[in-house]
Each structure stands twice: as C-alpha cells, then as structure tokens.
Amino acid sequence: AQSVTQPDIHITVSEGASLELRCNYSYGATPYLFWYVQSPGQGLQLLLKYFSGDTLVQGIKGFEAEFKRSQSSFNLRKPSVHWSDAAEYFCAVGAFSSNTGKLIFGQGTTLQVKP
C-alpha cells in the first residue's frame, strides 16, 4: 500500500538559515510526488511536483526537492528561509487511475521561523 512518512513533526529554524524537510514514501511503481504548503486558516498550495526526468525539481517561493529512488525519499529544501515560510508542509504521493488523481499525504511538518 502507498504511504508517506514525514519524520519531523515540528522544525524550528532561524530566518536566513537553510531548511530541509524530510519525506519518505512507499509505493510499488514510479511515484508521482508532491509538496504542498498550508498557511494558518488556508487551504493547501502546491509548491512543486515530480513525475519523471530530472530528479531535482524547482518549485515556487525558492523551494526545491530532490527525488532519490534508492532512498525512497523526496526531501524539500530551501537555501535561505524567510519568516513568511512559517507554515505546515505536506508531502504526498499520487495514486492515479484513469479517472482520478488520489493523493496520499504524510502527517505534515510544522515549520517555525525564529527572527
């Protein structure tokens, strides 16, 4: 069965510091992988996605993620965190059929940014 694990429930970084959020997945085939961000009181916004090709994908707001098949990981990175990046981040794996695009989400990582 497909599953996603985000080992870190809560992370605190200083503004300007680098960030890496971890994501491990379990999926029988080539996965479709996503990172979403959720600000308080808001819905989920897509940061980036991986389907195939280059294993380093660029997203919005300066985020990037690297797909590592050997480690079943899709970690999210940002070289310099801004205070506005404080939010909850969700990794997801896509389980697609011909008529739907179902996503399986991890538990989420809450990012706190210190001034």
Next chain:
Amino acid sequence: ETGVTQTPRHLVMGMTNKKSLKCEQHLGHNAMYWYKQSAKKPLELMFVYSLEERVENNSVPSRFSPECPNSSHLFLHLHTLQPEDSALYLCASSQAGGTTGELFFGEGSRLTVL
C-alpha cells in the same frame, strides 16, 4: 471567481443539526474530492467523484453524505454528527485522467460539533 471556493468557512453545529458544506470549482476540472483534516493526523480522503460519479468512499460513516450534481459543484451533507467529527474539511479538484495529477484545494470549511 477563480480556483476552488468553499462555503461556509466556519460552521458550528449541534449533534442533532443538519447542515451542508458547499464546494465550487472554476477550473474546468471533472474530478472532485473531500478530505478531512484533523489535528495531528494526515489528511484523510473521504470521497472522490469523477465525471459526477462517486468512484471512492473510504469507509466514511453514513452521517456524511456527499452529492455532486455537476462537475463544478460538490456538497457534503452533515447530520447527527459527533464531536470527533470536528475538523477542517477540504475540497479539491483535478482533471481526471490528466497527466499532471495535481489537486487544487479550497481554503476549507472549519466544522465544530458541540
């Protein structure tokens, strides 16, 4: 309006009430979803509709009743809920059979059951 719109944004109801959550998408998609987001738990997929037909129901209690009258609208009818049903209910849409697989989410309806 653009994107996915959910109403109401906040709802407080008693256990004997009957209410409905509404979702509307303006993206031309033909698949719609209800997710439940509870504190400290992964998002739980509740229902999936594709081309207005329910294609998945993830063992959701019958006190939740979805309705998809057309490809742009999705409802979640609520009756005799329990306090543990208090959560953020998120609606999403996508292009069924598309290659991107991306879901577009609304801002959610925060439900409190007293």
